[in-house]
Structure formats: structure tokens, C-alpha cells
Amino acid sequence: DTGVSQNPRHKITKRGQNVTFRCDPISEHNRLYWYRQTLGQGPEFLTYFQNEAQLEKSRLLSDRFSAERPKGSFSTLEIQRTEQGDSAMYLCASSLGPHGPLHFGNGTRLTVT
Amino acid sequence: DAKTTQPPSMDCAEGRAANLPCNHSTISGNEYVYWYRQIHSQGPQYIIHGLKNNETNEMASLIITEDRKSSTLILPHATLRDTAVYYCIVMEGKLIFGQGTTLQVKP
Numbered sequence: 069d070t071g072v073s074q075n076p077r078h079k080i081t082k083r084g085q086n087v088t089f090r091c092d093p094i095s096e097h098n099r100l101y102w103y104r105q106t107l108g109q110g111p112e113f114l115t116y117f118q119n120e121a122q123l124e125k126s127r128l129l130s131d132r133f134s135a136e137r138p139k140g141s142f143s144t145l146e147i148q149r150t151e152q153g154d155s156a157m158y159l160c161a162s163s164l165g166p167h168g169p170l171h172f173g174n175g176t177r178l179t180v181t
Numbered sequence: 182d183a184k185t186t187q188p189p190s191m192d193c194a195e196g197r198a199a200n201l202p203c204n205h206s207t208i209s210g211n212e213y214v215y216w217y218r219q220i221h222s223q224g225p226q227y228i229i230h231g232l233k234n235n236e237t238n239e240m241a242s243l244i245i246t247e248d249r250k251s252s253t254l255i256l257p258h259a260t261l262r263d264t265a266v267y268y269c270i271v272m273e274g275k276l277i278f279g280q281g282t283t284l285q286v287k288p
Contacts, residue, residue, distance in 0.1 A: 072224075101275060110268060110278030111225065124275065159224050161276075167213060170276055172224030 070094075072173035074160050080179045081150055088146045089176045093162030100143050101170060102135055103159040104128070111159055117143060150180045184208065184271045190283045193263075199256040201282050203269030206250045213272045214245060216254045218265040219281070225268065228254065259286045 073092040081087050093100050098119050103111035114133070115125045119140040129135075132150075137143040147154055157177050161170040186204040193199040205214060213232050217225040229236055229243045231252075236243045242255040256263055268281040 103278075110266075110281055111276075113275050113277060116275055161224070166274060167272070169215065169227040169230055170217075170225075171227060174222075174224045 072160055072162055072171055074158075074173035074176050076176055077174070078177045078179075080181065083152060083180055084149055086146065086148045087150060087178065088144055089158055089160075089178075091143045091145070091160030091162075091173060093142070093160070094171055095141075097162035097164050097168075097171075098140070099163045099165065099168070100137055101161040101163075102143070102145050103161065103172075105157045105159060105175070106155075114145075147178075150178075152180045154178060155180045184273070184277070185269045185279055187267075187269050187279065187282045189280065190285070192285050192287055193256075193259045195261060195286055195288050196258055199254075199259040199263065199284060199286070201254040201256075201267050201269070201284065202251065203253070204251045205269070205271050208249050208271050210249075214243070214249075214252050215270045215272055215276065216241070216243065217268045217270065217276075217278075218263075218284075219268070220265045225278075228267075230272075259284075261286050261288065 075090045101116040102114040105111040117137040132148045135145045157175040159175045161172040163170045215230040216228040219225045231243045245252045264286045266281040270276045
């Protein structure tokens, strides 16, 4: 069990650029979640997958955000035309089934200048 | 919105038990209570979860009241490394985090 891996750990980009983050879940975990966290706040739910199917998307996930999990293993989160308000820590988690505990990665910190 | 209420902060002396309360009065019969903690700059760490019975693992104990409207996380011998934000969450298919309790363990 190597844990949930997220890359990159840090990303600095200019406003208007596109960015993509990758999450590698714990192997055999069929559920994968994306969260966003800003300073001083708890993580906010963005979306989750069961295998390759995206089952739920938060209202927070605007049209500029898209997440994929094409083969039911790793996932990518893309943000198009980044804005300064997108600056946050983006966290990924995985679990085995609906009641299995979520195991989180250490996140990707995005800074939009 | 989160379905739980926690005090914003608590202090605990090193070596003593830390008892962190959580109210979840609207919990449904099939919803689990989960506890996570987050240390600065790291992702949340799973601690323990339960449905209606009390649970214990190597990290903590979880006491759930009979009516399931509240629970308490117990860290039996708190250390300085237990200083963190602790989140109590009722799972509804996904975790919805509230503000949590900032636990400060003091020497």
C-alpha cells in the first residue's frame, strides 16, 4: 500500500492558463474523490468517481473544471482559463466501496498569479 | 452543508486523554460517523468510524450515544503530535467537512 499519490505537489500558473493535476489512488480502490481546500477552511467536495463513472459533481465545479478517470484507475483534474480564485489545495482521496474510509493524498497546491 | 457541530477549539495537557465531542442530531439510521484529522500542509488522515457500536483502534476510541445523536472521539494519551484539526463527519456517499475542532496539546 503506497498510499494516494498526487502530482505535482505545487503548481504556479498565470491567470488564464490551463492546468492539469493527476491522482493515483490506492490500487483496487474503486472510488476516487476530489476536494478543494482554501486556507482556514475544511476541504470542500468537488466530485467523485466509482470506477470510471463520475457519479456526482458539486455546484462548486464550474464549467472550467473537468475531471476524468478513463480506465478506473488514475484520475486527472483540469482547470481551464484559471482565475486567482482557483488558488487552493486540491486534494484527492480513494476508498474501497461506499463505506470504506477515504484515504487522502497530500494534495496539489495551486497558485494563480 | 455539514451535518455535524463541533466546538471550534480545545486544549489538552500532554499525556492526558483528549475527549472531542460532536453533535449529529439529524443523522439517519444507515449513516456512519467518521473522524479525520488534518495536520498543517497534509491531507486529512482517517482515524476511526462507526455506525452505532463503540469502536476502538490503535489511534483512538469512538463512543456513540445510544440515540446516535452525538459521539465523542477519545485520544487516550495525547501527545504534542496530536495537535491538529479534528473533523467529525456523517458520511452521505461522500465526506462533507465542517470547520472541525482545533486541538492544541500543551506540554
